[in-house]
Amino acid sequence: MNKQNLPAMLDEIKIEELLAKIQPKPSARFFKEIEQAAWRVIPEQQIRMKKLRPRFTFAMAILFLIMVTLALTPPGRAWAQELFQFFKKVDSTTIPVSEKELEQYNYFATSTESYDLPLVPVFIPTVTPEIASLPDCDTAEKAQSYSCQIAYAESQLGFELREFPEQPQNLEFQNVWFDKQTKFAMIEYGSPGMLLRLSQKLGKAPEAFRPWPWVPASDVEKIKVGLFDGEYVSGGFDLSTESGELVWRDTTSTQRVAWSDGTYWYLLDSGGPLMNRARLIELATSLVETPKIVEKQPDPEALDIILTSISEAESYSGLDLKAPTLLPIGFVFSEAHYTSFRKNEVSLYYEGNNVGSNSLVIHVKKDNSANFDTLSTIQENSEVVKVNGQNAYYDFMEDGARPYLFLSWQDGDLNYRLYFYWYNDIIHGVIDKQKMIAIAESMDNINVFKSKTPRPYEYVKIYAEAMNIDIHEFSTIPAGLSFDRFWFDAWEKCIGLSYSISNTQGRLLLNQCGTDRLFEIPDIPITAIEYVKVGENTAQYIIGNSEYDSNGALVWSFDAPVQQLRWQENGLWIQFIVYGENALIYDKEDLISIAESLH
Amino acid sequence: MTKAMALQTIKRYFSSDTSFSITDASLFSRLYEKTYLSVFRYLYGLTGGPLQEVEDLTAEVYARAWKTRENFHGNERAALGWMLRIAKNLVIDLARNRKVRDRDEEIDVDLLVDPDQVPESDFITREQIATLWQMLSSLPDDQREMLVLRYILGWQVKQITQYLDRTENNVSVTMRRTLNRLQRDLSQLQEKDNE
Numbered sequence: 120m121n122k123q124n125l126p127a128m129l130d131e132i133k134i135e136e137l138l139a140k141i142q143p144k145p146s147a148r149f150f151k152e153i154e155q156a157a158w159r160v161i162p163e164q165q166i167r168m169k170k171l172r173p174r175f176t177f178a179m180a181i182l183f184l185i186m187v188t189l190a191l192t193p194p195g196r197a198w199a200q201e202l203f204q205f206f207k208k209v210d211s212t213t214i215p216v217s218e219k220e221l222e223q224y225n226y227f228a229t230s231t232e233s234y235d236l237p238l239v240p241v242f243i244p245t246v247t248p249e250i251a252s253l254p255d256c257d258t259a260e261k262a263q264s265y266s267c268q269i270a271y272a273e274s275q276l277g278f279e280l281r282e283f284p285e286q287p288q289n290l291e292f293q294n295v296w297f298d299k300q301t302k303f304a305m306i307e308y309g310s311p312g313m314l315l316r317l318s319q320k321l322g323k324a325p326e327a328f329r330p331w332p333w334v335p336a337s338d339v340e341k342i343k344v345g346l347f348d349g350e351y352v353s354g355g356f357d358l359s360t361e362s363g364e365l366v367w368r369d370t371t372s373t374q375r376v377a378w379s380d381g382t383y384w385y386l387l388d389s390g391g392p393l394m395n396r397a398r399l400i401e402l403a404t405s406l407v408e409t410p411k412i413v414e415k416q417p418d419p420e421a422l423d424i425i426l427t428s429i430s431e432a433e434s435y436s437g438l439d440l441k442a443p444t445l446l447p448i449g450f451v452f453s454e455a456h457y458t459s460f461r462k463n464e465v466s467l468y469y470e471g472n473n474v475g476s477n478s479l480v481i482h483v484k485k486d487n488s489a490n491f492d493t494l495s496t497i498q499e500n501s502e503v504v505k506v507n508g509q510n511a512y513y514d515f516m517e518d519g520a521r522p523y524l525f526l527s528w529q530d531g532d533l534n535y536r537l538y539f540y541w542y543n544d545i546i547h548g549v550i551d552k553q554k555m556i557a558i559a560e561s562m563d564n565i566n567v568f569k570s571k572t573p574r575p576y577e578y579v580k581i582y583a584e585a586m587n588i589d590i591h592e593f594s595t596i597p598a599g600l601s602f603d604r605f606w607f608d609a610w611e612k613c614i615g616l617s618y619s620i621s622n623t624q625g626r627l628l629l630n631q632c633g634t635d636r637l638f639e640i641p642d643i644p645i646t647a648i649e650y651v652k653v654g655e656n657t658a659q660y661i662i663g664n665s666e667y668d669s670n671g672a673l674v675w676s677f678d679a680p681v682q683q684l685r686w687q688e689n690g691l692w693i694q695f696i697v698y699g700e701n702a703l704i705y706d707k708e709d710l711i712s713i714a715e716s717l718h
Numbered sequence: 719m720t721k722a723m724a725l726q727t728i729k730r731y732f733s734s735d736t737s738f739s740i741t742d743a744s745l746f747s748r749l750y751e752k753t754y755l756s757v758f759r760y761l762y763g764l765t766g767g768p769l770q771e772v773e774d775l776t777a778e779v780y781a782r783a784w785k786t787r788e789n790f791h792g793n794e795r796a797a798l799g800w801m802l803r804i805a806k807n808l809v810i811d812l813a814r815n816r817k818v819r820d821r822d823e824e825i826d827v828d829l830l831v832d833p834d835q836v837p838e839s840d841f842i843t844r845e846q847i848a849t850l851w852q853m854l855s856s857l858p859d860d861q862r863e864m865l866v867l868r869y870i871l872g873w874q875v876k877q878i879t880q881y882l883d884r885t886e887n888n889v890s891v892t893m894r895r896t897l898n899r900l901q902r903d904l905s906q907l908q909e910k911d912n913e
Contacts (some may be wrong), residue, residue, distance in 0.1 A: 130901075131897050131898070131901055134850065134895065134897055134900055134901060134904075135869065137843070137846055137847050137871070138850065138865060138868075138870065139870075140831055140832075140835055140843070140847060141763075141830050141831065141850075141869070141870050142759070142830075142832050142835075142849060142870065143758070143762045143769075143772075143829055143830050143831075144755070144758075144832075145754070145755075145758050145769075145772075145773050146769060146773065147778065148770070148773065149758075149776065149777065151772035152773065152774075152777050153750070153754075153777055153780070156777065156781060156784070158743050158746050158750075158779060158780065158781075158784040159749065252838035371752050460793060476750055482807065516751060516752070519751055519754070519755070521747070521750075521751055523748070523751065538748075545816075569913055643901045
């Protein structure tokens with residue numbers, strides 16, 4: 120150490136100044152560790168689930184695409200049978216990653232970008248005639264039950280799903296995803312820090328998405344699931360940013376069992392620390408066609424009661440609750456928490472499906488002790504604001520690992536506290552003070568409930584306007600197409616519409632985005648691109664798709680039954696994708712004709 | 719209502735035993751957000767590092783606080799004091815179990831300061847801070863703790879007296895003597911270096 124600089128320190132005031140400059144901060148490692156803490160996991164269940172969900176949704180989209188691409192085409196089917204029994208095996212514990220993929224992984228791992236979440240009207244599901252016709256599923260709220268959701272999936276798939284004989288211990292039913300064209304379904308359960316998914320498909324195993332189906336051959340254990348042969352594996356591929364490749368991690372936090380009964384293919388996979396090999400195989404063996412499912416009612420004696428609707432929260436708390444009619448885009452009611460030793464309080468949780476992670480919590484308490492007329496600011500960031508013309512308290516913290524906005528106001532004898540949290544170390548959607556106030560002022564006497572119902576087409580225009588993108592629509596849906604569902608993303612500023620193609624197992628997707636983020640993904644060889652005209656615009660017509668070869672490397676397949684058309688028009692990126700069996704009933708001219716029918 | 723009374727009202731509202739119960743995980747999480755930097759810096763100041771150990775200790779403080787949350791009653795400031803006491807006990811346990819640390823280990827000033835406040839180009843200040851940090855570890859525990867609370871956490875003397883249960887005079891005098899001692903030690907270090 121160079122002591123030549125010390126004379127300047129001999130002043131006592133200088134020492135005080137220097138001491139005050141010592142302001143250490145924890146590293147990113149600390150914040151990651153804290154996120155695993157028990158107290159962090161419990162209230163953040165929905166956040167954790169949500170963090171998985173964007174990746175899951177993306178993966179599902181790829182899954183559907185590849186399933187029909189590979190498993191349903193003659194060459195693909197032969198290849199699939201040849202290459203894997205249940206898991207796709209590689210002889211290595213590493214898998215190469217293309218520069219483009221690595222760039223994307225790194226971007227999502229390190230970006231702290233924030234983006235605006237516009238407010239949109241709250242989504243209150245209605246019951247469709249198909250579900251309403253099922254026994255005891257005649258209201259939108261009843262239709263959310265496990266029984267109704269499974270019965271609906273079965274009615275669409277045309278076969279009975281295998282289920283657990285009773286709800287797995289300590290796990291709650293989350294949702295059932297299905298694709299009636301490929302006869303695939305996935306029943307999802309969750310609890311804080313835990314995920315369990317039962318996938319099944321009529322026929323052969325689907326080709327799935329990387330890195331999940333790839334396992335080193337040496338890590339696969341042959342097992343019996345009842346009378347049937349199966350495979351068990353513990354661990355998963357993770358990206359190593361040091362080596363820039365996927366590296367196998369031998370961990371019990373990811374465990375999978377796959378098997379077939381000759382007619383159906385099954386996969387049971389778990390995430391989280393509370394599962395072990397024996398339990399997973401036991402669950403796999405226990406599947407039945409007709410379970411004894413009893414819809415669980417909240418235990419009024421339980422300390423922390425999780426409720427699934429505002430009306431239930433009112434019933435338990437005895438409060439006449441209001442709930443927001445405006446929410447940040449993507450947010451839906453998740454659950455309410457009531458604690459039996461706090462009789463006049465309840466917390467309402469909302470979760471988003473946006474890129475990144477954030478959550479919205481409203482705590483309601485029967486309490487009028489706070490005098491908002493005479494509030495002074497007690498913290499640096501606090502201020503008195505108006506909610507419905509009355510004084511309210513607002514503060515925020517925008518640094519640290521888990522910043523938040525906070526607003527508290529009074530409505531009669533009820534005190535409301537609205538929290539909006541996000542993680543600072545990943546891409547995150549944010550709102551501002553004015554939106555916090557707008558949410559507070561939108562509170563009304565409505566009943567919302569945890570919904571598993573997709574949003575109907577009517578919301579497409581609402582969400583597009585909220586994201587400030589001027590999308591094109593069909594004035595009349597072209598013959599042979601029927602609307603399935605739509606997705607949206609405020610970070611990409613995208614609306615995506617999915618249409619079934621009659622008498623085929625194919626689909627037509629129409630994606631329209633206010634940014635080019637969605638279109639950054641594929642590495643398309645120049646020989647796969649043909650330039651064509653769509654009206655006045657020059658578009659790219661592309662045949663084929665990216666697929667993974669037997670070593671796990673991403674390569675372009677010109678034979679994949681996928682074609683797309685994409686172009687840019689008035690600041691809008693537009694993409695048509697047709698994929699799946701018989702997808703090539705549409706040729707290039709058909710696709711252009713459909714594209715030109717957009718308004 | 720006077721401004722002071724209004725202030726009390728809002729403080730009670732946000733800090734009373736009922737509305738500030740940390741048995742609710744979301745409120746505990748909120749408390750963590752408000753206090754983790756203080757707890758982390760307090761532990762860093764008392765132990766002197768290394769960083770990873772301090773981070774583990776900080777996480778352990780919140781884990782223990784969460785486990786025993788039912789026992790806590792008080793407002794937000796009391797909660798911070800409670801956290802710091804848990805932290806101090808952890809440091810005492812650690813000292814009992816740990817071998818004597820090598821005092822000559824390299825000090826990474828980047829971990830101690832905000833680079834916006836003390837840029838890399840200001841190598842004189844950085845050298846001075848490194849020296850001072852090394853000298854802090856040679857102070858008696860109670861003196862070091864007072865300096866950490868006063869300067870690194872930025873507490874007022876009155877706050878320190880409440881936390882340490884000492885008189886204001888005692889805290890002021892002890893801190894003044896500690897600063898004098900640091901000044902003297904630095905002078906001796908300089909003289910020794912010049913020889």
